[in-house]
Amino acid sequence: MMKFYFALWLAKLMGIAIKLVSKGRGTNLPGEKALAIDPDFVKHFKNIDYSKVVFITGTNGKSSTTNLVTHILKQNGKKIVSNLEGANLLGGIATSLAKEASLLGKLKADYYIFETDERYLPLIYAQLPAENMLITNLQKDQVQRNGDPDFIIRKLKEVVNPRMTLILNNEEPRSRFFEEIAHRSIYYSVANHAESFTKGGDYPTQACPKCHHDLRFDYYNVDSIGAFACDFCGFASKSTPDYLVTELNFSDKTFKLKDVVFHMPYDLPFMFYNYAGALAVCDALCGITPAAAAGAFENFKNIGGRFEVLTYKNKTIKYMRIKQENPDTLQSALNIMASDKSKKMVALGLYVVNDFVPHYINTFYAFDCDFKPLVDSNVERYLCFSEHVAYDTANRLVYDGVSKEVITIMDSDNISEIFAEIDKAETDNIYLITWISTFEKMKKFIEGGQN
Template identity: 85%
Template sequence: MKFYFALWFAKLMGLAIKLVSKDRGTNLPGEKALLIDPRFVKHFKNIDYAKVIFITGTNGKSSTTNLVTHILKENGKKIVSNLEGANLLSGIATILAKEASLTGKLKADYFIFETDERYLPLIFAQLPAENMLITNLQKDQVQRNGDPEFIIRKLKEVINPKMTLILNNEEPRSRYFEEIAGRTIYYGVARHEESFIKEADYPTQGCPKCHHDIIFDYYNVDSIGAFHCEHCSFASNKTTAYEVNNIDFAKKTFTLKDVVYQMPYDLPFMFYNYAGALAICEEICGVPAVATAKAFENFKNIGGRFEVLKYKNKTIKYMRIKQENPDTLQSALNIMASDTNEKMVALGLYVVNDFVPHYINTFYAFDCDFKPLIESKVERYLCFSEHVSYDTANRLIYEGVNKEAITIMDSDDIKTIFSEIDKAKTDNIYLITWISTFEKMKKFIEGGQN
């Protein structure tokens, strides 16, 4: 009866929240249900754990979850998934309560869940999935995660011989788990025209097996690419069964298993999401590559990840990044640097305030290589936000940017941001900021203020 009361309460709360705002309540009903019944998720009926797929890792799990769910639905599968991005136990409890009958029965072909890597053992204890994709494990949210080695230990608590792992072939920490899984599937991305190398003095990462330096032959995105360890011979495979190759940026196409796909987003970090999603769909869900291609034609990623705004005669290219690790910032810098046209760069880096204590994260910017961006025809820089604007400007100055080329704005006032954009001679604007600030900018434009 405790379970039923928790379920009905969660359903009613979910309906009430939906009446107030469709964009809220991805955690709250599940949080309250778990207070009533701490084993709430464990008590749902008709869940075949062989049909449950966890998608975890530092970067890319939301996009990959979204793509897998989209492909499977386009191929007629009934899917239960936490697409809103609530990836803790309470978020999963919320979506299960929403999708279940009044007696707790669920009906789905597959359960696809984005899962927070730190709290995965708590989720697994009630929902022992038999399939898991690991995107990558990078330095991230140091105030709660510490070092990636800590996350490796957390994942080791749940990986077992009964589990099928889908691993990123070109990310050392993801590949590290190959020896403890019951079955291993690899995915990857071939070298392409935007792959790059780094100078020898640029810091690398330690081998997860022997802790000597990993040597990257090249990078497809920051910290991910063909690699090897000269000390213990741990290395990426030369080819994988699920490899994105023949990437054509002009035609926006790629090939996997001799099937040509239309790229909905021609961003290098998305290629790994494509490869991982296709590995899941074929190997776990039985949807062959040839049947998945059509789904790419109408795929739209989670709102705000990469969007283009038209403002007067200018084009604003917005990149939403996770401002809690250096890899996503580096990927954004690389994308901007690859644009050889003159540009303005607006950087709104913020205080990290997802939980107490809040802190100002400035060292990630020093983990990143700004040099290619600085050398790529930047007309002007705008550093804004209440607490981090001066730190951002200092990082640019350390890299050699003339102070006269930097505007510092210690707020995120929308009108002031646009007044600075107005001053730019170039019509090519790149923007990094919180999604909330971006949404305000979007409303400002849509409100006819341009």
Template identity: 60%
Template sequence: MKFHLALWFGKFINFLISMVDKSRGTNLAGEKAMKIDPLMVSHFKGIDPEKVLFITGTNGKSTTNNLINHIFKANGKKVVSNLEGANLIYGVCTALIKASSLGGTVKADYYIFETDERYVPVIREQLPAANLLITNLQKDQVQRNGDPDYIYRKLKDAVSGGDLRLFLNNDEPRTKSFDDDGKTVVTYGAEKHAEAFNKDASYVTMACPKCHHKIAFDYYNTDGIGRFHCVNCGHSSNAEADYSVTDADFTNRKFKIGGVDFDMPYDTPYMIYNYSAAAAVAKELAGISLEDSAKAFGNFKNVGGRFEILKYKNKTIKYMRIKQENPETLQTSINVMANDPNRKMVCLGLCPLVDLIPHYAVSFYAYDCDFSKLVRSDVEKYFCFSDHVCYDTVNRFIYEGVDPSMISVADTEDVNVIFKEIEEAETDNIYLITWLHTYEHMEKYIKEEGNK
């Protein structure tokens, strides 16, 4: 009876939210309902654990979840998922509340959930998923996570039972080291491509998760991910992943997996591991052929605007949405900008991280990144904006050797100020990194200007 009261209350909350804004309330119904029945997720009926997949990791969870959902639905599969990115147990509960009958039965072919790395053990206690995909484990959210090895240990405990089918990134050392823990292990990865790079010998990578000696990278396909080996114990990438992106052509936006041609929805190097992961899951979990997966790639649009193009007057603004809490995502974006040989303006809005108290406003992750290649490229000007952190960003460029006269600064996220600065640039090639809400305000501003 407690479960049914919680379920009906949750459905009522979802109804009220839908009357106001259907895009909101991704956690609320589940959070309130679970106050009535804390074990609510375990009480839903009709869910086969063999059809449940959790997607976790530092970077790429949302994109991989969205792409897998897109492939499955394009191939006639009914999926229950938390596409809005609410990846704690309340978000999973909300998705199940929406999908269930009034009696608590959920009918779907597959259940695919993005899950926060720290909460995989908690969610799996109530929803015993038989499948787990790990994207990567890197520095992230230091207030809550401390360091990547803390998350690694929590996940290690969660998978140690040996009852999971694991989908593992072949080219990321921490993730790949779970290959001894799964009932079944499927690896995904990418061959070396034109945007791959190396770092000089002075760069310290990471300790091997198995023996704690040094991990050496033969090359990086994206920051922190590439062909690697431990100098001591032999922990390494497999010579070939089970599912691997080959022949990546970023200019013509094409690649192959298993000899099958795929369209490349987004021509950025950090996306290729999402592509191979999605193809692996589709084939192994649902029996969707590579050919049928490839058909779905042609019209995939990522939810949440991870990489978007804005047209403003005579300017092309290339927006790159990143998680502003770790260096890997920022470094990848820096590499994308640096690899553009054309003259450009760089607009960097690193923001205060409003999370646990005290909020921290120093963009520590920028000091972990290598800006040298970007600084050596053809940059007309740098524009650093955001509340307070803008000055720290300016200092990071100055420490890299940028002439202060090339840097503008604004202690604000006012879109009028941002657009005014962009208008004054001579180049029409603008790169922008900022919070999603700032981007959305900019997008709205452009639409309003166009309607005048």
């Protein structure tokens, strides 16, 4: 145990030092260093009741859901340990536990809410055997490291066991597959709403995870998520899920769950499942009823959200962050743009994927997405920018009927040139999709006196 204590004290000291140097900055370094000293560091903490530990995992929505669950529980007076500031790997969890533990490694919390990377879940679970897990969805994502969804499903199969309680997205077939293994499954869901959509018959769906036959989606609330059924084996989204978000009202920014009216802090369709999932965790696992949770929605601020607005000269730039190699987040962004029928300019900067060596070019996920509603939504001009990728991005638009004449192709990432193109637009309504670092540079450009 001496190794553990030494690792814990070092992590605590490092945590304090980092906070002094850079207040508010999240880091995994203390946890990573502690794990280097004691590889079983997380396992050695005392007093953790694993029935009070909740993992929140999946492809999209795990950060927002973790944020919201933690916020609701804290607002209701619960003592929570969470990795909101750190990463969702073992190092991030180790950092959070070290920060909250006593000098002897004892923890005292009502609940432990951890966002967990789906790929590293087996490693995390080996040291922290949570008895509860929420799976947001399992989609095509980061194919350079994950390959295909089944690769991630196999990772989750190593962890999900008959002692677990799962909180599952009722309308996401791959997550629902795990109901067969778990001790208990709780289902959360979102009803059909004004921004639900369908896709043409030439857009593929997916195979039934139980029998391999084709799944049918009656509609989508978010890309790949919606009321589904397998006509061969009968596997389908449940008509009476445990937690159902209904009466989504975009003008009043309200919704209902179990007859309680909630303020809708973000009226973005991908957030609705996060609301439903968070309310399911709080009620079913933590005893905070929807009525008690409602107040927390009035002042919820999502950390690192995907939607930001900038003002540039007389123009409004609406930025939507998507995950590269992830068609579902791109489709959500396209749908948001398409729902705005006023004149607009669309700036698309898909990038060379540079998560690790080798960097490579991937825009193929854009062919999973339906651009047609955007194309039909009064777009004055498109700007396709980013080095080596701009031509492919433009070509995707051409394949959905956009004339080459209304596309500006910029084979570069030059911020001044991007703004020069934005200046040329007649409309003041600008939508921007690009990766976060380009957006940050654009923000600095505006703050640097170009506004």
